[in-house]
Amino acid sequence: DRMKKLMIFLLAACFVIVSMADVFAATQYVTIGTGGVTGVYYPTGGAISKMVNAKRKEYNLRATVESTGGSVFNVNAIMAGDLEFGVVQSDRQYQAFNGTADWEGKPQKKLRAVFSIHPESVTLVAAVDAGINGVADLKGKRVNIGNPGSGQRGNALDLLEAAGINYEADLKAEGIKAAESAGMLQDDRIDAFFYTVGHPNGSVKEAVAGTRQVNFVPIDKAIVDKLVGQFPYYAPSVIPVGMYPGVANKADVPSFGVKATFVTSADIPDNVVYAITKEVFENFDNFKKLHPAYSTLTKESMLQGMRAPIHPGAMKYYKEAGLK
C-alpha cells in the first residue's frame, strides 16, 4: 500500500515537472512588419528573423515576417499590439514619438527604438517620355505619391510643398502601394512615382528594366537645403545610378533621405528585444552580407539616427557589448 502511494506521488511529480518544462519551453512568436515584397524592408525583416531563428532553441523565440503598407502602418500596428516589431523610417519614428505629421496631437509615447539599419533616399522615378527633369516638371503629371500607410507619402508631400506644388491642384496624384508602382509606370498609367527606399531594390530594378525608358529626377540643392534646415530627420543623399543599368541618368542623382530603423513597443519584454539585438550584432558580418543595401553599415552607424528612446532590452546588450 505504501508502495502504491509512492508510485502515485512519483507519477504526479513527473506530471508536474513535465508540464512545467512545457510551459518554460513554449515558443514565443513575434512578427516583424516590413513593406512591399520588392522593397528592402521585406528582406530586412527576413535577415533579422534569420539571425534570431537560428537560436530558436536557446531563446524559445520565433520571428516571422509580414509584408505591409510600410512605415506608418507598422508604427500603428505595433502601438495597437498587432505587431511586435517593425521597420520604420527614422522621420516616422520621430513624428510618431513626438506627435507630429500623421500623429499630430497623438504622440506615441510607447514607441521604442531598437537599432538603425540602412540609409534610404527619396527616389523620384519618372518615364523619360514624360520629360520630368526637375520637381517643377511634375505639374500636370500622373504621380504616385504613395499609399497612406507608407513612409514615402510624407516625404513626397514635404518635397512638393517645399517646391511650391500643391499635390491636389497641380498633380494627378495617386496613392498606390510601392510594389505596384513599377508596373504602372511601364503600363503608362502613371508618369512618375515616389519611393523612399534603400538601393539597390527590386521595385526600382523592375521599373528600369522595362521598355519605357526611365530616369531619376534630381532634387535641386536649394530644395534639399530648405528641407534639411526645416526638419531634423532629413539629410542630403545621392542615388547611385551604377546599381541600375539601363537608367537614363549618366551621373549619380542628388536627393535627400532618412534611415530605416527597427522599432518596437515599451510593452515588449526586455528578454525578447535583447535576444534579437544580440543576434543581429553578434552576427553582424553575416547580417551585412544579406542585402547589398547594407554595404555602408557599421555597428556604430546602427546606433545613430534613432529618434525614440532605446528599448531597455536593446540597451542591455549595447552596455554589455561596450557600444553605449
Ligand code: GLU
Ligand atoms: N520606406 C518605405 C516605407 O516606409 C518602405 C521601403 C522598403 O520597403 O524598403 O513605407
